[in-house]
Amino acid sequence: MDILTEQDGAILTLTLNRPDRRNPITDLAMVDALVDALEAADAEPSVRVVILTGAGKAFCSGGDLRQMQAGPESLIGDTPEATADNYREGIQRIPLTIEALSVPVIAAVNGAAIGAGCDLTCMCDLRVASTSAVFAESFVKLGLIPGDGGAWLLPRIVGFSRAAEMALTGDKIDAETALAWGLVSRVVTPEELLPTCKALAQRIAVNPPGAVGLARKMLRQACDQTLMEALNTAAKNQGGAHQSRDHREAVAAFLEKRTPHFTGD
Numbered sequence: 307m308d309i310l311t312e313q314d315g316a317i318l319t320l321t322l323n324r325p326d327r328r329n330p331i332t333d334l335a336m337v338d339a340l341v342d343a344l345e346a347a348d349a350e351p352s353v354r355v356v357i358l359t360g361a362g363k364a365f366c367s368g369g370d371l372r373q374m375q376a377g378p379e380s381l382i383g384d385t386p387e388a389t390a391d392n393y394r395e396g397i398q399r400i401p402l403t404i405e406a407l408s409v410p411v412i413a414a415v416n417g418a419a420i421g422a423g424c425d426l427t428c429m430c431d432l433r434v435a436s437t438s439a440v441f442a443e444s445f446v447k448l449g450l451i452p453g454d455g456g457a458w459l460l461p462r463i464v465g466f467s468r469a470a471e472m473a474l475t476g477d478k479i480d481a482e483t484a485l486a487w488g489l490v491s492r493v494v495t496p497e498e499l500l501p502t503c504k505a506l507a508q509r510i511a512v513n514p515p516g517a518v519g520l521a522r523k524m525l526r527q528a529c530d531q532t533l534m535e536a537l538n539t540a541a542k543n544q545g546g547a548h549q550s551r552d553h554r555e556a557v558a559a560f561l562e563k564r565t566p567h568f569t570g571d
Contacts, residue, residue: 308339310361316354316511317504318347319414325362330370331422337396341403348407351570354515355507356407358430359414359500365439368421369448393453397422401455404429405526408519410510414503415439415481416496421448424472425456428463431522432506433490435481436499441489443469447476462529464489514552514568 310321320343322329324336331340347353360366383389404411413419413430420442427433427441443460445452452460452473461469464487472479481493494502510518520543528536547553551571559566 308336309343311343313353314504315508316352317357317507318350318353318355319357319359319500319504320344320347322358322360322366325360325364327370328364328367328418329360329362329423330367331400331426332369332397334396337399341399344403344407344411348409351515353409354511354518356409356411357414357500357503357507358411358426359416359503362417363438364417364423365413365415365419366423366426367418368423368425368444397454400426401429401459408515408522410518410522412503412507414499415441415490416499418442420444420478422452422454422456425452425454425459427489428456428459431525433484434499434503434506435484435490435493436496437481437493438496439481439484439490439493440478441472441484442476442478443472444476444478446474514550514556515570516550516552517547520547 308323310319310323312319312321320340322331322336322340324330331337344356347356383392410431411429413427413433415427415433415435417436417438418440419427420440421444424441424443443452443456445456451457457469457473460472463469464472468487471477479487479489481490484490485493492502524536524539524543527539531539552566552568555566555568
């Protein structure tokens, strides 16, 4: 299976499962598998947080260079126009799918996140890295550009100057540099990576899922909004939140000093 799934309570772990090829995500079968798994997670009420990681030593190698050398594959067409269409119908579906989710996604970066793999971490809401992780926006070294949204995603996380350094040199950065630059929120040992991500996911999962989903959406929208637009969005969303059953349950549980029970309503 291209994607392994494991649910533990409200937390679903998705594992890219092509370790022999360092988990590339550019061919159509892997794109379909990942998009389907993410959409299924979002449609399952019992899932409140998704963790995305890779099997083996790599998180995601991005593209498969052997396929590129061998000839046309899912991203390559006979003409520039055909290749552009293949990107739109292929890998570009991944960032659009993640953007549309209600559940947050945590990238558990267990190893190399290269090219589209680096961008895949940027598509997620939170990123935790193993000490063995490395990141590279390395498209330029292959005579390519970030075709999956990386030029839009990366500057919003690390800032323009550092994004330009990564994209224009193509050089790797280690986990500690990624932490210093804000690409990840924490760095832990390989043994601590999944337990740390699951503990973080659990801290999110105990909250009302409707409020989590709205907060996630607003954080993403705010990057491209004026303050007035963001305030108007907040007012609209808060109006609905105040009417929710989960809000009333949260207030009641706080006043009654008990654990709340949230249903998503």
